[in-house]
Amino acid sequence: MTQKLVIIGNGMAPGRMLEELFEKAPGLYEVTIFNAEPRVNYDRIMLSPVLSGEKAYEDIVIHNDDWYAANNVTLHKGAKVTEIDRHARTVTSANGIMAGYDKLVIATGSLPFIIPVPGHQLPGVLAYRDLDDVEQMLEISKGKGRAIVIGAGLLGLEAAYGLKRQGMDVTVIHLMPTIMERQLDPAAAYLLEKALTERGIDIITKANTKQILGTDKVEGIELEDGRVIEGDMVVMAVGIRPASGLAKEAGLAVNRGIVVDDGMLTSDASIYALGECAEHRGQCYGLVAPLYESARVLADRLTGGEAEYHGSVTNTKLKVTGINLFSAGDFADAPDRQEIVLRDAAAGVYKRLVLKEDRIIGAVLYGETADGSWFFDLMKKGTDISAMRDTLIFGQSFQGGAPLDPMAAVAALPDDAEICGCNGVCKGKITSAITGKALTTLDGVRAHTKASASCGNCTGLVEQLMSLTLGDAYNPAAVTPMCSCTELGHDDVRRLIKAKGLKSIPAVMQELEWKTSCGCAKCRPALNYYLVCDWPDEYADDYQSRFINERVHANIQKDGTYSVVPRMWGGVTNSAELRAIADVVDKFEIPMVKVTGGQRIDLLGIEKEDLPAVWADLGKAGFVSGQAYAKGLRTVKTCVGSDWCRFGTQDSTGLGIRIEKFMWGSWTPAKLKLAVSGCPRNCAEATCKDIGVICVDSGFEIHFAGAAGLDIKGTDVLGLVKTEDEALEHIVALTQMYREQARYLERIYKWAKRIGHDEIRRQIMEDGDKRRAYYERFVFSQTFAQVDPWSERVSGKDKHEFKPMATISFHQAAE
């Protein structure tokens, strides 16, 4: 006698299962399907091309009505099952259809997760799951306007792309710092973000939705940080949950999904679960490949077989036309793993294989994904790759291909890219001079083009251009690389950041072909500084690339406590400030109070958790951070000057305070210490500072490039200026020149030695336009930098830093 097989849900998984079943044992079952959606089985994966207009619904139907008829399947369209009676072995739908079963398959798929923010029920807030969602999106997109997509995962990005193709403006909001972070490492995420941005899709990361705005339909959203984005549609693509509610009500074992064994059987011997609603060995899947594998197992079981499903390794591809992306497995790196990274910036290619014990365990491919399935296959099979290791990354068809060109980055620059900033010389001019005038030496190029003849910062780049143009005829002097993650030196990196407009750490690492996936403790802080300096308004500081002191705005001590040094402008204080400090010391039982060598007071031995409270109290008394921890402006020491001292020629205290108030908060390549003395007796020790001022009757003598730490070195004179205003402008311009040119951790005296004191004097003292331009760039950058980090943290920024994640009691631990 034919048995009755009932299936709840008519998605992709049972569709595949039935094909297998009918092939194995046609006529074995009389099949009835209930489907909440009012249609046949279609290829859900291809909804994205339908949304973008690249396909029509008819193109993506998997089983048409004839197929159901031919296989004698009863399909109830638009019939949502609301009850399973396990005792009577029947299911009943909301529209009153009842069917009895011998075997039941639950294949209800997933439910899209809707974030319950205020406004989530407004018309125009949509999920992205079925054809109805797509039809609604297409309807709203007729009015053009703006769509907001929440969630930059696979689905969100496909929705964004589709809506863009329909002529809407699209903004994607993503909570995490990088997009598709579950499938992609930051380097690939950067490339993808760039490609999508180029397609006109705005992406806002680290953004949390506060509410959806609108009265009787969506009008926009408001982010947690107060930003408002107007829009006519909000698509939520933040995740899915297995649709296991029906099974749970029926009393089946359910965790996240419906629990099944290796034969896809639930806790009831007549009921199976299949597809996204099922949970197998603790795992729920959201991609079709594993569902198809388990569908085959179920078909076998239904025909009396013993096949077992053992779980799947999955891989991901993004279906956005023109973007090639593949990711699979575990792509984190570790000491017992090796990675092979190939970056071809010119071609926009990034490939990364993660190996463990000579086997591939993870792969991320961007730009060129043809070998994805080959790598995936090697990975699934656990093939030993040691024999082909050296050429593995080039893919299956590699036949001793061309070695990588390390000059690719320079070669990719357009002819009009500026190489020498000092003299305004572009790439084309240099290469044509090399060929046209048959130049073979750097000096020759300097003489003819002026490139690299001034600050010398671009020398590395000019040399690379020479070897590109001359080939083996030119042998460039070796450059010391920044660290083992790159071949490039600091100067090249700085220059290329500007020339190529690189604005994030992943961008730099990709375009400059870094050899590691996320850098190291040497290059990351340096890159972060270069980007802060070069793009003050656009670059978002990378907190995790800062040394702990700059992250928590206090100095770490040998015992893990911190010291706090408030600013005391020019070393001047008063009774109210001292009283406030005394109160803080008492309140927090601070063990040590010390006058520093920088004319201010250091509070030592503070527990990290107390920092925000200490700052809050200091803040109330008007103190801001002294940045005693920063690669930035530290102190401006002063002496008492003409206000009190019988020898004082100018108001050195006033000038020192003015400079400190003007320059605090600025980041510099290394720490920056200044001092102003009121006369040549020099009580503020200005002649051993990075920049010093000696006041004289006729004005202000500006000094620079001194040192009194690891090296001791008296300053050189930069020049004499007449007024305080001029003194400030010259000091600020010098600082900016140093900020733009020095290598990370290079104090002024070392930088000056490298590029020449005369060159600095020429640019700052003689070239008024240049000086003013430096000055203005510093002032612009200060508008973003002068934010007191302490008050920011008192009001809650980075609050996770100051609290332990959890505290476990002895009791709990021993339980």
Next chain:
Amino acid sequence: MTTNWIAIGHIDDIPLRGARCVKTPEGKIAVFRTADNEVFAIEDQCPHKGGPLSQGIVHGKAVTCPLHNFVISLESGKALGADEGAVRTIPLRNIDGQLSIAFEAAALVAAE
């Protein structure tokens, strides 16, 4: 010896390429999250001079100690490169982002 899993919070409580600490009766534990969303727990004490590793810069699957730049593997707890030394690693479980660390009750009782 029974293993006692204790919930410590969610993976999203830890910044990417960052760390948080967990206070326990046996001292602080540093819990790390790498760029690739992997999590690790190790003792928060550098084998060199006890520096708080949770405060270091996280890169790849390693952390650089904030005091004198030892680079410690998060997986093995061992110092990498020329430096020598190791810290204890603590079993960490990640189920859908919910993190728990393991305690060995027997060890604790012994310590009591």
